[in-house]
Amino acid sequence: MQAFIDKTGCISCGLCVSICPVVFAMDDDGKAVAIVNEVPQGSIDEAKEAKDACPASVVILEY
Ligand code: SF4
Structure with a gap:
């Protein structure tokens, strides 16, 4: 599975980083x-x- 962020819509709340710091920063x-491809x-x-x-x-997951 791959993860992406549509940065144009990100409101910088930091939630995704708090929940999943392995993948998001x-x-x-x-x-x-x-921060990882896979x-x-x-x-x-x-x-x-x-x-x-x-x-x-704006968090996008692709399988
Ligand atoms: S959860 Fe992450 S991607 Fe979504 S708005 Fe907050 S910082 Fe941006």
């Missing part, structure tokens, strides 16, 4: 970014949780 511009097996549930929690619905 805050970039220099204050927006979240996916979500590690052990972080898939967290990545899904981050997607569900994002208030701007």
